[in-house]
Amino acid sequence: EPEVTQTPSHQVTQMGQEVILRCVPISNHLYFYWYRQILGQKVEFLVSFYNNEISEKSEIFDDQFSVERPDGSNFTLKIRSTKLEDSAMYFCASTLGQNTGELFFGEGSRLTVL
Amino acid sequence: GENVEQHPSTLSVQEGDSAVIKCTYSDSASNYFPWYKQELGKRPQLIIDIRSNVGEKKDQRIAVTLNKTAKHFSLHITETQPEDSAVYFCAAPSSGGSYIPTFGRGTSLIVHP
Numbered sequence: 001e002p003e004v005t006q007t008p009s010h011q012v013t014q015m016g017q018e019v020i021l022r023c024v025p026i027s028n029h030l031y032f033y034w035y036r037q038i039l040g041q042k043v044e045f046l047v048s049f050y051n052n053e054i055s056e057k058s059e060i061f062d063d064q065f066s067v068e069r070p071d072g073s074n075f076t077l078k079i080r081s082t083k084l085e086d087s088a089m090y091f092c093a094s095t096l097g098q099n100t101g102e103l104f105f106g107e108g109s110r111l112t113v114l
Numbered sequence: 115g116e117n118v119e120q121h122p123s124t125l126s127v128q129e130g131d132s133a134v135i136k137c138t139y140s141d142s143a144s145n146y147f148p149w150y151k152q153e154l155g156k157r158p159q160l161i162i163d164i165r166s167n168v169g170e171k172k173d174q175r176i177a178v179t180l181n182k183t184a185k186h187f188s189l190h191i192t193e194t195q196p197e198d199s200a201v202y203f204c205a206a207p208s209s210g211g212s213y214i215p216t217f218g219r220g221t222s223l224i225v226h227p
Contacts, residue, residue: 033214043150043158043203043217056214091157098213102148103205105157 002026006092006106014114016081021109023075023092032075033093033103034067036060043091049075050098082113117141117208120218128226133194135221137204138186147180147187148215150203158203162189194225 005024013019025032034046047057047067054067066078075094079086092106120137127133137147148163164171164178164187171178177190187206191198201222205215 035217042219043152045208045214045216048214056212101146102160102163103150103158103215105159107157 004092004094004104004106006090006109008109009107010110010112012112012114013082015084019079019082019086019111021077021079021090021092021111023077023106024073025075025092025094026104027073029094029096029104031055031095031098032069033095034077035091035093035105036088037091037108038088046077046090079111082111084113087111087113118204118206118216118218120204120221122221123219124222124224126224126226127194129194129196131194131225133189133191133198133223133225135189135202135204135223136186137188137206137218138184139206140185141207142182142185144206146207147178148205149178149189150205150217152201152203152220154200161202191223194223196225196227199223199225 007022032049035043037043047061048055064080089108091108093103117140145166150158151161152158175192180187201220203220204218208216
């Protein structure tokens with residue numbers, strides 16, 4: 001069964017450093033998302049991406065964040081200058097269409113900012 | 115306030131009992147209502163969903179009911195088992211015409227053997 005894959009599974013970084021989290025969505029899916037989950041809390045929407053551009057973003061997704069689909073398969077989330085409060089699990093997800101059904105999540109990338 | 119509200123935040127039951135989790139939403143245009151299960155340290159995974167043209171859907175021990183008038187939908191788990199212990203999230207599109215699934219705060223279900 002096709003899966004969304006994410007790398008790395010865990011990254012530890014120093015405050016102020018740049019981090020890139022990588023995702024490979026399911027190949028025939030058209031909509032891609034990043035969600036964040038701080039430990040013990042709910043899954044929060046960050047950004048959605050369609051047709052090579054951001055379609056929606058939340059208040060959390062400020063100028064420190066960016067997304068890119070550099071090569072037609074990878075979908076990346078970059079945090080330019082990490083803060084302690086960026087420590088969380090970051091989930092990539094994809095769907096076939098908009099509002100058409102299940103979000104397929106990757107296993108997540110745990111980011112720890114020291 | 116929250117666009118998607120979920121209750122209760124924790125639910126503790128004995129094995130074999132039923133569990134009910136409720137979610138309310140604000141956008142009357144919403145037409146897709148999923149429930150996700152997240153086991154400790156794992157990704158959320160869809161367990162059941164319902165579309166607005168039906169009022170109830172069942173899949174073995176799991177069911178979801180939808181009341182569009184009251185704008186709430188509920189997850190029902192019957193004959194609970196210890197492996198049902200997890201955090202359950204409902205989701206619905208946020209208000210303002212967005213299609214983005216917004217998650218509830220989650221319900222931690224604990225099933226005691």
